[in-house]
Amino acid sequence: MDFRIFTEPQQGATYDDLLAVARAAEDAGYDGFFRSDHYLHMSGDGAPGPTDAWITLAGLARDTQRLRLGTLVTAATFRLPGPLAVAVAGVDQMSGGRVELGIGAGWFEAEHAAYGIDFPDVRERFDRLEEQLAVITGLWTTPRNETFSHDGSHYPIVDAPGLVAAAQPGGVPIIIGGSGKRRTPSLAARYADEFNAAFDSVETSGELFARVHGACEEHRRDPDELVLSVAQVLCVGNDETTLRRRAAAISRDVDELRANGLAGSTDEIVDKLGRFAEVxxxxxxxxxLDLADLDHLEDFAADVLPQLG
Structure with a gap:
């Protein structure tokens, strides 16, 4: 099992804040550093303001050495697929081949309204996501001296040159997640290198994994080719004082975090991670969520990584 740090900078973080966390994660032995792709905070005032995910990752590509870098997740509504493919491939080149693209249909309507981004109904958002995946992967895999075209309803592409080259052969790995019963598993089976179950229970995560494995079989793909991952909020403390301080810092209740995240003592967390591994x-x-508490990363790395990393 490998572990990646996942941040939510729209809640309030500068590039320097994120760099400090990324470097601490790299020093502590984590596999990757990922960030959300949002422009609007979901609580508090969001100060000092939003940062763009792919501009941030471009900086981290040059300011880190080993970490995998990526988004959980970029909204397909935010960007045109051609320029997104170019940007992500460019960041991959800058990092020496360490980038991954998490991409989804988009969901936060207020964010779209705040920044003048169209927010169509859910069916159209998934239609756009499906076309984006076709365009992005098509551009990444088109050989030099050939062209790529896509006869799409939303993103028609005509004779794009095969010059959008990521550092990683075949393009940047793609992460798809979510609880959709039909289209999400199908898109993951067709396009993804990884399927992510975010903030779900062990039991629900297992059901989502089984659903995407079934979709792989329908599309004649080996299910074992797909990495299965989970995302969980972290709150570790081997004494109640530390645990409650860390929960209070992110305005969460300890008992609620124990039920819905990775919270508690090292032994409690190792046990829950073992159950995720079983599914x-x-x-x-x-x-x-508390980017100032770098000791939190170090405590998990010292106590948990040796047992499960």
Whole structure:
């Protein structure tokens, strides 16, 4: 099982804040650093303001050495697929091949209204996501001296040159997640390298994994090719004082976090991670909400990584 740090910068973080967390994660032995792709805060005032996910990751590509870097997740509504493919491939080149693209249909309507972004109904958002995946992967896999075209309803592409080259052969790995019963598993089976179950229970995560495995079989794909991962909020403390201080810092209740996240003592967390492993998870994104508490990353790395890393 490998572990990645997952941040929510729209809640309030500068680039320097994120760099400090990323470097602490790299030093502590984590596998990756990921961030949300949002422009509007979901609580508090969001100060000092939003940062763009892919601009941030471009900076981290040059300011880190080893970490995998990516989004959980970029909204397909935010960007045109051609420029997104170019941007992500460019960041992959800048990182020496360490980038991954988490992408979804988009869901936060108020955010779209705040920044003048169209927010169609859910069916159209999934239609756009499906076309974006076709365009992005098509551009990444088109050989030099050839062109790529896509006869799409939303993103028609005509004779794009095969020059959108990521550092990783075949393009950047794609992460798809969510609880949709039909289209999400199908898109994951067709396009994804990883399927993520975010903030779900062990039991629900297992059901989602089984559903995407079934979709792989329908599309004649080996289910074992797909990495299965979970995302959980982190709150570790081997004494109640530390645990309650960390829960209070993110305005959460300890008992609620124990039920719905990775919270408690090292032994409690190791036990829950073992149950996620039993249903198929081999990767965990640890949502760290208090970016000033770098000791939190170090405590988990010292006490848990040696047992499960």
């Amino acid at each position: 198929g998870a081999t990767r965990v994104y640890l949502q760290v």
